[in-house]
Amino acid sequence: MQSFTEENYLKIIYHLSGTPDIAVQTNAIAERMQTKAASVTDMIKKLADKKLVDYVKYQGVKLTAPGRKTAVNIVRKHRLWEVFLVEKLNFKWDEVHDIAEQLEHINSAELIERLDEFLAFPKNDPHGDPIPDKNGRFDSYSFIKLTKLNKGDQGLIMGVSEHSSAFLKHLEKLGLTLGKQIEIMEITDFDGSVELYAENKKISVSREVAKHILIKT
Amino acid sequence: MQSFTEENYLKIIYHLSGTPDIAVQTNAIAERMQTKAASVTDMIKKLADKKLVDYVKYQGVKLTAPGRKTAVNIVRKHRLWEVFLVEKLNFKWDEVHDIAEQLEHINSAELIERLDEFLAFPKNDPHGDPIPDKNGRFDSYSFIKLTKLNKGDQGLIMGVSEHSSAFLKHLEKLGLTLGKQIEIMEITDFDGSVELYAENKKISVSREVAKHILIKT
DNA sequence: ATAATTTTTTAGATTTGTCTAAATTTTTAG
DNA sequence: CTAAAAATTTAGACAAATCTAAAAAATTAT
Numbered sequence: 001m002q003s004f005t006e007e008n009y010l011k012i013i014y015h016l017s018g019t020p021d022i023a024v025q026t027n028a029i030a031e032r033m034q035t036k037a038a039s040v041t042d043m044i045k046k047l048a049d050k051k052l053v054d055y056v057k058y059q060g061v062k063l064t065a066p067g068r069k070t071a072v073n074i075v076r077k078h079r080l081w082e083v084f085l086v087e088k089l090n091f092k093w094d095e096v097h098d099i100a101e102q103l104e105h106i107n108s109a110e111l112i113e114r115l116d117e118f119l120a121f122p123k124n125d126p127h128g129d130p131i132p133d134k135n136g137r138f139d140s141y142s143f144i145k146l147t148k149l150n151k152g153d154q155g156l157i158m159g160v161s162e163h164s165s166a167f168l169k170h171l172e173k174l175g176l177t178l179g180k181q182i183e184i185m186e187i188t189d190f191d192g193s194v195e196l197y198a199e200n201k202k203i204s205v206s207r208e209v210a211k212h213i214l215i216k217t
Numbered sequence: 218m219q220s221f222t223e224e225n226y227l228k229i230i231y232h233l234s235g236t237p238d239i240a241v242q243t244n245a246i247a248e249r250m251q252t253k254a255a256s257v258t259d260m261i262k263k264l265a266d267k268k269l270v271d272y273v274k275y276q277g278v279k280l281t282a283p284g285r286k287t288a289v290n291i292v293r294k295h296r297l298w299e300v301f302l303v304e305k306l307n308f309k310w311d312e313v314h315d316i317a318e319q320l321e322h323i324n325s326a327e328l329i330e331r332l333d334e335f336l337a338f339p340k341n342d343p344h345g346d347p348i349p350d351k352n353g354r355f356d357s358y359s360f361i362k363l364t365k366l367n368k369g370d371q372g373l374i375m376g377v378s379e380h381s382s383a384f385l386k387h388l389e390k391l392g393l394t395l396g397k398q399i400e401i402m403e404i405t406d407f408d409g410s411v412e413l414y415a416e417n418k419k420i421s422v423s424r425e426v427a428k429h430i431l432i433k434t
Numbered sequence: 435a436t437a438a439t440t441t442t443t444t445a446g447a448t449t450t451g452t453c454t455a456a457a458t459t460t461t462t463a464g
Numbered sequence: 465c466t467a468a469a470a471a472t473t474t475a476g477a478c479a480a481a482t483c484t485a486a487a488a489a490a491t492t493a494t
Contacts, residue, residue, distance in 0.1 A: 003450080003451090005450085005451065025471080025472090026471070026472055026473085027470090027471060027472080035451090035452075035453090036452080036453065036454085037471075037472060037473085038452085038453070038454080038455095038472085038473075038474085039451070039452050039453070040472090041472065041473055041474085042450095042451075042452080042473095043451075043452095046450090046451095057459085057472080057473075058458090058459055058460065058471080058472060058473080059460095085328075088335060089328070089331040089332065089335055090331065091327075091331070095327075098325075099323070099325045099328050102323045102324065102325070103320075103323060106316070106319045106320060106323075107319065108315075108316045108319070110308075110312075111302075111306070111316050114306040114307065114308070115306065118305060118306055220480080220481090222480085222481065242441080242442090243441070243442055243443085244440090244441065244442080252481095252482075252483090253482080253483065253484085254441075254442060254443085255442085255443070255444080255482085255483070255484080255485095256481070256482050256483070257442090258442065258443055258444085259443095259480095259481075259482080260481075260482095263480090263481090274442080274443075274489090275441080275442060275443080275488090275489060275490065276490095435494100436493100436494090437492100437493085437494080438491100438492080438493075438494095439490100439491080439492070439493090440489100440490080440491070440492085441488100441489080441490070441491085442487100442488080442489070442490085443486100443487080443488070443489085444485105444486085444487070444488085445484105445485090445486085445487090446483100446484090446485095446486105447482100447483080447484085447485105448481100448482075448483070448484105449480095449481085449482080449483100450479100450480085450481090450482105451478105451479095451480095452477100452478080452479085452480105453476100453477080453478075453479105454475100454476090454477085454478105455474100455475090455476095456473100456474085456475080456476105457472100457473080457474070457475090458471100458472080458473070458474085459470105459471080459472070459473085460469100460470080460471070460472085461468100461469080461470070461471085462467100462468085462469070462470085463466100463467085463468075463469090464465100464466090464467085464468095
């Protein structure tokens with residue numbers, strides 16, 4: 001059994017390590033944990049003692065198989081709770097992150113199995129992120145960033161890679177929510193902003209916004 | 218904002234203090250918290266500094282108005298989550314306590330309001346305990362212990378005052394669940410055990426069990 | 435009322451997760 | 465290739481919540 005804090009470290013290391021996994025740097029973890037590098041070093045040593053990460057001084061950390069399993073399970077819980085909050089309690093997609101951040105640490109395998117069933121085994125969370133099944137497996141999705149599309153390309157909005165409330169509210173206001181069909185009209189040379197059509201409206205998004213919208217063509 | 222641990226102390230002091238509230242002893246808290254009296258003294262001082270309890274050395278603690286408000290809110294959350302677990306996720310009444318014990322510390326007023334609404338504003342939890350509304354108000358229920366009844370008395374099972382899985386499973390097996398009508402047939406002189414009729418069956422319960430069954434006559 | 439028992443508190447130590455400041459290692463630039 | 469910069473680790477300290485052992489206060493029993 002891990003502490004609340006250990007779980008958060010594992011989750012962040014998981015998110016930062018990518019696929020295939022790359023050694024994660026101390027500073028990167030510190031920034032995400034809103035803490036100092038020295039504290040991260042301390043915690044990493046503890047996780048290494050517990051065989052949840054492989055750690056070589058000055059060379060970053062990687063999750064071990066058990067560490068990864070724990071992390072994926074936390075991600076599973078987080079995403080299932082987000083579905084619950086949006087589908088059952090009518091929260092908006094920009095309101096659920098902080099609450100799910102707490103709920104993901106509730107410890108009961110039975111609870112999560114039943115929640116999964118209650119929600120009819122959803123495959124994706126309200127932001128389009130895939131939900132691992134109880135064995136930790138999920139489709140590694142292959143959506144591409146809106147910024148990779150060219151003039152004339154069409155596609156469906158399948159997810160977002162940024163979960164801040166400000167960003168999500170902005171998308172909502174523009175009508176750019178999951179499942180929407182879009183077509184690229186123009187990519188501005190000057191600042192890389194993207195002009196697109198969605199639901200018969202012409203919408204302009206900055207490159208910074210476009211970067212975080214994931215598309216299936 | 219209180220820590221997880223402070224919240225547990227407040228909740229336990231609340232449960233031990235009764236109505237009208239009586240000063241709660243250090244040892245009683247220690248037993249419920251599965252900790253030592255010395256630790257309780259330390260924590261009580263901390264809660265007193267925060268004005269959540271009134272504390273006089275060697276004379277126990279009482280909740281202040283803010284302390285009571287916090288405690289009642291935790292009780293509200295605990296009981297609402299129990300309803301959710303039983304009504305929506307099909308847990309049995311003896312399986313929900315430990316999970317609700319974790320969920321009660323999730324911090325989001327909005328979440329609880331919406332959960333309450335999702336559950337259609339239940340008045341009682343799966344054990345018959347009243348659920349405080351968002352202002353902390355609830356019917357102080359006036360059910361009596363089964364042991365207070367006399368031969369020939371009839372009544373309805375409205376609640377239980379013991380939440381251990383062993384006790385609840387036992388009642389379930391006997392068919393003595395909430396809402397069941399019962400009639401006292403006999404009270405045994407020797408050990409105080411109670412013979413009763415419920416659903417056309419003759420059932421015998423020990424005095425220890427009877428003590429924890431709450432009846433409306 | 436005083437002795438014995440029980441309850442409670444104090445003192446000092448421990449663990450967890452954090453911090454600052456200084457030292458060390460690695461990386462980058464010239 | 466070496467000097468400067470950046471990243472990381474170590475050392476030592478702190479707050480929270482707990483503990484054990486011993487001291488103090490309150491209760492009870494004779």
